[in-house]
Amino acid sequence: MKDRQPLGDTPVAEFRKQLHKLADWIADYREKIGKMRVAPNAKPGAIRAELSAQAPEQGEPFEKILADIDRVIVPGMTHWSHPMFLGYFGWTATAPGLLGEMISAPLNVNAMTWRTCPAATELETLVIDWLRQWLQLPEEFDGVVYDTASVGVMHALAVAREEAVPETRRLGLTNRDLPRFRVYTSDQAHSSVEKAAIALGIGEDNVQRVPSDAEFRMDAAALRAMVKRDAAEKFKPLAVIATVGTTSTASVDPVPEIAKICHEHKMWLHIDGAYGGGFAILPEYEWITKGWRSADSIIINPHKTLFVPLDFSVLYVRDLERLRRVFTLVPEYLRGDTVEAEKNYMDYGIQLGRRFRALKAWMIWRAFGREGMAAFMREHIRLVNLLADWIRIDKRFELAAPLVMPVVCFRFVGADKDPPSPTGSPARTSGAASKLDILNSEIVERINASGRAYLTQTKLRGRTVMRIGLGNVLTTEQHLRNVWELIQETSNELGRGGSPNRPGD
Ligand code: PLP
Numbered sequence: 001m002k003d004r005q006p007l008g009d010t011p012v013a014e015f016r017k018q019l020h021k022l023a024d025w026i027a028d029y030r031e032k033i034g035k036m037r038v039a040p041n042a043k044p045g046a047i048r049a050e051l052s053a054q055a056p057e058q059g060e061p062f063e064k065i066l067a068d069i070d071r072v073i074v075p076g077m078t079h080w081s082h083p084m085f086l087g088y089f090g091w092t093a094t095a096p097g098l099l100g101e102m103i104s105a106p107l108n109v110n111a112m113t114w115r116t117c118p119a120a121t122e123l124e125t126l127v128i129d130w131l132r133q134w135l136q137l138p139e140e141f142d143g144v145v146y147d148t149a150s151v152g153v154m155h156a157l158a159v160a161r162e163e164a165v166p167e168t169r170r171l172g173l174t175n176r177d178l179p180r181f182r183v184y185t186s187d188q189a190h191s192s193v194e195k196a197a198i199a200l201g202i203g204e205d206n207v208q209r210v211p212s213d214a215e216f217r218m219d220a221a222a223l224r225a226m227v228k229r230d231a232a233e234k235f236k237p238l239a240v241i242a243t244v245g246t247t248s249t250a251s252v253d254p255v256p257e258i259a260k261i262c263h264e265h266k267m268w269l270h271i272d273g274a275y276g277g278g279f280a281i282l283p284e285y286e287w288i289t290k291g292w293r294s295a296d297s298i299i300i301n302p303h304k305t306l307f308v309p310l311d312f313s314v315l316y317v318r319d320l321e322r323l324r325r326v327f328t329l330v331p332e333y334l335r336g337d338t339v340e341a342e343k344n345y346m347d348y349g350i351q352l353g354r355r356f357r358a359l360k361a362w363m364i365w366r367a368f369g370r371e372g373m374a375a376f377m378r379e380h381i382r383l384v385n386l387l388a389d390w391i392r393i394d395k396r397f398e399l400a401a402p403l404v405m406p407v408v409c410f411r412f413v414g415a416d417k418d419p420p421s422p423t424g425s426p427a428r429t430s431g432a433a434s435k436l437d438i439l440n441s442e443i444v445e446r447i448n449a450s451g452r453a454y455l456t457q458t459k460l461r462g463r464t465v466m467r468i469g470l471g472n473v474l475t476t477e478q479h480l481r482n483v484w485e486l487i488q489e490t491s492n493e494l495g496r497g498g499s500p501n502r503p504g505d
Contacts, residue, residue: 010062018062025066026098029074030081034474037451038085039078047076083474084453084483089275089304089407090380090471096367097309100360111354113344115337121345124358127365128314131300134281134370138293142320144348145312145357149274149299150192152315153241155323155349156297157183157196160239160268162326169326173201179236183207184226186218186253188246190272202238215402216251216460218242224261231265239268242295244288245276248458248467249401249409252276255291263294271298274313276405278305282374296322305471307373308361323348380406380470383480387468390484396491400460406470409460412440412487414495437464443490450490453483 010018040047050072080091111120128143146152162168165178181202185193187209194204208230210223227237240262242253255271262269271277271292277300279285292298298316302308317323328347330338338344346352365373384406391397391410400409413436441464444457456467466487470480 021066026102030095030098033079033081034083034479036079036082037075038082038454039448039451040076041449041451042076047072050076078454081472081474082454083472083476083479085472086468086470086475086483087454087456089469090475092303092305092307092471092473093309094307094364094368094473097307097360097364100363101309103363104356104359107356107359109356111356111358112346112352113334113337114342115339117356120354120356120358121343123356123362124345125343127358127361128316130365131302131306131314132316135277135292135298135300136280136286136289137298137316140318141298141316143314143316144320144323144345145314145354146349146351147311147313148192149190149272149301149313150195151349151351152274152297152299152313153192153270153272154196154199155315155327156268156270156299156317157200157202157239159317159322159326160270160296161200161202163268163322164236164238179234181206181238182227182230182235183239183241184210184223184237184267185241185272186210186212186216186243186246188212188216188218188248188251189241189243190247190274192272193241206235212251216246216249218253218258220254220257220261223258227261227265227267237265237267239270241270241272242291243276244271244273245279245405247275248460250276250405250407251401252288252404255295257291259291259294268297269295271295274299274301275304278302279377279405281306281370282377302361305377307364307368307376307473312357312361320348376473377406380475383475383477384408384468384470386477387480387484394488396495400463400465407467409458409465409467411436411463411465412443412491412495414439414491439495440464440466442494443487446490446494447486450486453486455483455487 009015051068079085081093085091109117109120111117111124114121124145128145132139132141132143146155161181164181165173165176183193183197183202183206185207189209194207196202197207198204208226210226211219213219223240230237240258242255242258244252244255246253255269259269261267273280273288276288277298280289296318299313300306300316301313303310303312315323324347327349330347334346345354368376384403388399388403388408388410391399391408396412396414397410398413400411441457444455444466448454456469457464458467459465468483
């Protein structure tokens, strides 16, 4: 580069120009995102084929790199922030959150100890405490920020394991005469529980899936019977993972009953509130917090519900020292940087290097306040109820699960609406049922391939259902009307036809 110093970064004046250009690029993206395809129509490998496979030998100008971003990368994205992206739980990228990400990039600190970045450490403690207050958790709960809930549950179970079998940290699990652990979670819980069991040497098969009731909540009586049976067979019941806001239907397990069983059998109680826990900031959802005070650990993902851009997941532990005892380990080269600290977050998990995640949470939560977030969440709840009403009116569709949070599961049944069957009945195996499963799956695939919206599909009691999650601040009632019309049209084309009921008819 002719005006670049032979050694050294981009000159400041040039960097400033690039930043201004990028600021416009980001604002334009945000402004135009609703007009883009939600997801590309690309085949695997197509994006890479558009880019040079040869690792660069010489540097290239920013303009050229940005041009490739516009030409290849952006059209190759599934745009999670698109207002018609209604998959998973919706998405929570917000302008203040994005600004927070932008500020943390140039700071580029490593918040492993207090001294390596005092402000990042203290801001992390501060936002963890703000969230604790909003959730009305007692002060004995303190937390740590990880990237994801999957990592959080693994750390929680590591502490449970150490407390159940002391010295595991030092001696490991092999060549010791130990009972087989059992971990219990509902048949609706997230697969991160098995992943944690795999990583911790507990073993995937030792995660026991407890049946759920007609409303997809863990059946506490079944849990009690399973724990009793396992204890009699010389297993070691270790922990229960109760879910507040399950992945498919956002159902809420009966935490107080589960807590009682945990107490009786000295099991660790972990609450997976990755998605649903955030709703506790709304007074009308206070009911979901029942039993939380009895928990040993609780996960909340503000990147799912509380408007913080990915990634930001908080693990709360009753008496955080329990977590520190399992993971603190200071190598010599870090000793000097750990001396004066009240808290060095590297002590609370396997990760050493840590991003400055707290900044974006602090910025978005200050910008919105609890009331601002509550207003958005209530709007999403209003919208999901509206959609559920449209589904109820159109006799060719049926709701597949109760509405608990802004997530709706529904199924196209065409003219052959199923006779009402008790939820919880086993999967139907008739040809008609599997045809409907294929049809529902095809409707979702067709819509996603169209680039006009993005939904997910899931299975409930063996039946394929469509699923919409609302959590995006850009999604409006009009977007929802558009997607409902698209679902009706697509179902008409692929199913048996009939005149659609338009929203508002
Ligand atoms: N728990 C629940 C209930 C989830 O729905 C999910 C993911 O959607 C997870 C845990 C895992 O979350 P993460 O991606 O943060 O690991």
